[in-house]
Amino acid sequence: MADDGDAHRQSRLFTDEDGEFDADRAREESLPVEDGEVVDTDQLADHQRYVEGRGIYDERNRVNDLTGKEWKYATKSVIPEGYPPAVQHDLRSEHGGQKPPRLCAELIGRFSKAGDTVLDPFAGVGGTLLGASFCEHEGTGLREAIGFERNARWIEIYETVLQRENAARRDRGDPPLAAQELRHGDCAELIADVPDDSVDLLLTDVPYWHMDELEQTRNERATRESKLGAFDEHIDEEECADSDEEADDTAPTQTKAEWLADMAGKFDRFADAVAPDGHVVVFIGDMYREQSYEFLSADLARAIESTAPLTLAANLIWYDPTKDLHVYGYPFSFVPSMVHQNVLVFRLESDE
Ligand SMILES: C[S@@+](CC[C@H](N)C(=O)[O-])C[C@H]1O[C@@H](n2cnc3c(N)ncnc32)[C@H](O)[C@@H]1O
Numbered sequence: 001m002a003d004d005g006d007a008h009r010q011s012r013l014f015t016d017e018d019g020e021f022d023a024d025r026a027r028e029e030s031l032p033v034e035d036g037e038v039v040d041t042d043q044l045a046d047h048q049r050y051v052e053g054r055g056i057y058d059e060r061n062r063v064n065d066l067t068g069k070e071w072k073y074a075t076k077s078v079i080p081e082g083y084p085p086a087v088q089h090d091l092r093s094e095h096g097g098q099k100p101p102r103l104c105a106e107l108i109g110r111f112s113k114a115g116d117t118v119l120d121p122f123a124g125v126g127g128t129l130l131g132a133s134f135c136e137h138e139g140t141g142l143r144e145a146i147g148f149e150r151n152a153r154w155i156e157i158y159e160t161v162l163q164r165e166n167a168a169r170r171d172r173g174d175p176p177l178a179a180q181e182l183r184h185g186d187c188a189e190l191i192a193d194v195p196d197d198s199v200d201l202l203l204t205d206v207p208y209w210h211m212d213e214l215e216q217t218r219n220e221r222a223t224r225e226s227k228l229g230a231f232d233e234h235i236d237e238e239e240c241a242d243s244d245e246e247a248d249d250t251a252p253t254q255t256k257a258e259w260l261a262d263m264a265g266k267f268d269r270f271a272d273a274v275a276p277d278g279h280v281v282v283f284i285g286d287m288y289r290e291q292s293y294e295f296l297s298a299d300l301a302r303a304i305e306s307t308a309p310l311t312l313a314a315n316l317i318w319y320d321p322t323k324d325l326h327v328y329g330y331p332f333s334f335v336p337s338m339v340h341q342n343v344l345v346f347r348l349e350s351d352e
Helices: 004-013 023-030 070-074 101-112 127-138 152-170 187-193 211-224 242-246 256-273 296-306
Strands: 048-051 055-058 078-079 117-120 144-149 181-184 199-205 274-284 287-289 292-294 312-319 340-348
Touching: 004 055, 023 127, 055 070, 101 127, 101 199, 101 274, 117 187, 127 152, 127 199, 144 152, 144 187, 152 181, 187 256, 199 256, 256 274, 256 296, 274 296, 296 312, 296 340
Parallel strands: 078 312, 117 144, 117 199, 144 181, 199 274
Antiparallel strands: 048 055, 274 340, 287 292, 312 340
16 A cells, blocks of 8 residues: 555655645656655555556456546446437437446446446347447447347347447547447347356346336326426436337336336346346436326335345436426426436345
């Protein structure tokens, strides 16, 4: 471990005439400077390594490739980031539940290491897969990603997005994004081909329950939207994975209890594929309906924990400050404007 006293003594050697630390002078002398202090690399423990511009990395880190300084930021429970439309958003937005690839890359960077395998069993138009590819150029290294998607249209869109994105990157002189493997079919069957313990991170965004009713509600909402006072239900279309199901007429109608049982059973099966140090990270938005808040994230977390060998480690909040606000419920009842989504983080239960 670097000795703070030694680092301070070195810092003092590089003070300007006002006694202020002169980082430029220290850099000119090729000394690593972090937060205005010289890092005394001779004082690092065997398991520590200084990474230029990023801080001190601990070789014992089994979770990710982050340095201590980056880890501090990455454990923040809120991600207050409004990812502007990017990565062929016009194409990807045909899918109502698509997630920003760079948000996925951020989560992949927090919960996996370069070279790791990432699985998304509900892959849609490939937010996770694109995120894994971005990690090669904008993170610590490429992750291999496998996706499952039962709707062929979303696979076609992922492939077109990759083609167009890579053409644009070629024109800019940027290296291409790696193509990831998006398999067509039902995740309940495709998971059988994934060897046990072979996935380091499962990152996904679950399909929602009771879509026929949601569809009905949206139509009702359209007719009521002009009558603000009468508006008593709120389902956020951008947050809700709706159009995926609309385009998939094989989607069964489920009650919420059936949906929870179905998801819990699927995650129990997915957990077999996850390696012992691995994480399972799940996007899930809460919703407001029939004048009450549906705490879907809490319900799903409990259902998964009670069925699969997974322990909830965190609920991260993705807060999108750029989201449009609406006047829901005014002036009669408080109806939340949902500007956040939950990101449930599970760890595999250890056998000890
Ligand atoms: C919330 S969306 C995922 C969106 C994705 N995060 C993206 O960025 O595009 C869920 C996806 O799961 C797919 N899906 C639902 N049930 C499935 C199943 N049993 N097997 C495979 N895919 C399924 C739906 O077609 C939908 O595209």
